Amino acid sequence: MHFHHFCVIFSFFTPVYSYEDYAQVKGCCTLKGPGFKDIEYIILSRFKKHKMMEYNSTRxxxxxxxxxSIEQAKNFNSDPADPLLRGFEKKILCTDNIPSVQTIDNLTVTPTIKMNSVIPSSSRHPAMVVCSAYNFFPKQIRVSWLRNGQVATSGVSCSEVMSDGNWYYQIHCYLEYTPALSDKIACMVEHFTLSEPVLRVLDPSLPEAEQNKIVVGMCGLILSFVFLSSGFIYYKKKSAAYITVCQGQNSIAVEEFNPIEATTQTIQDG
Incomplete structure (x- = not known):
């Protein structure tokens, strides 16, 4: 069943300003049922934080x-013009605003859910996991943590549901825990637009940023090895080009040495 509640508040202060010395009148509309046809209009009057009088359209x-205020309420209830005035207020504040409320009620956006983890500096320090829900409407949402299938209560904190200023909302929930290989950490999000709760399970591998650093480092290491190997091979070839073969007092560079002539000369010398 759809339900909407909105209020109009008027406050009146004494000439000498004081937070304690003020009167406040609040008119609220509660819209329920199909098409929001079930309307309850309530007026609440307060003075110095104390409840004075209340009007309820249902009663x-x-x-x-x-x-x-009891005597004042009796005077209002006996006044035949008062029901007409309250009915006019109900129409202006509640009934005439039903189309706007229906438009807002039809505006629903499923949250975008993201999870990030922070790797601790050592196993003695707890890790921090952040589960965020972005760009959702309406405002009502529930975010909870599950640890090995059980709802986690310790080390859990959540921000208030914050408005983005464009009808959308966001919320961030945190979990501090000591990492263990057997642990299964999940974030559960419940929202009006979701037919069932959505689970985001924490990937025990390194975060994407850390993985990128490792990949870049490995690529650099491989390139360094390739350059080093190429330099070593080039050096060996360069050195071999100047090895000489000695015959008597003559030295012939390998680059200028003809294997066929060398064989013929060796036989003749023999």
């Missing part, structure tokens, strides 16, 4: 909570 009368 159709005023209720007083102090000696003075």
């Amino acid at each position: 159709g009368n005023w209720t007083g909570f102090t000696v003075y």
Whole structure:
């Protein structure tokens, strides 16, 4: 069942400003049922933080909570013009705003869910996991942590649901825990737009940023090895080009040495 509640508040202060010395009148509309046809209009009057009087359209009368306001409520209830005035207020504040509420109610956006982990500097320090839900509407949402299938209660903290200023909302929930290989950490998100809760399971591998660093480092290491090997091979070839073969007092460079002539000369010398 769809439900909407909105209020209009008027506050009145005494000439000498004081947070304690003020009167406040709040008119609220509660819209329920198909098409929001079930409407309840409530007026609440306060003075110095104390509840004075209340009007409820379901009951159709005023209720007083102090000696003075009880007498005032009796006067309002006996006034034939008061129901007409309350009915006019209900129409202006509640009934006439049903189309706007229906438009807002039809505006639903499924949250985008992201999870990030922070690797601790040592096994003695707890790890931090962050589960974030972005760009969702309506505002009502529930984010909880599961550890090995059980709802985690310790080390859990969540931010308030924050408005993005464009009808959308976001929320961030954190979990501190000591990493263990057997642990299965999951973030569970429940929202009006989801037919069932969505689970995001923590990947025990390194975060993407850390993986990228390792890949870049390995590529650099491989390239260094290739360059080093190429230099070593080039050096060996360069050195071999200047090895000489001695015959008597003559030295012939390998680059200028003809294997066929060398064989013929060796036989003749023999």
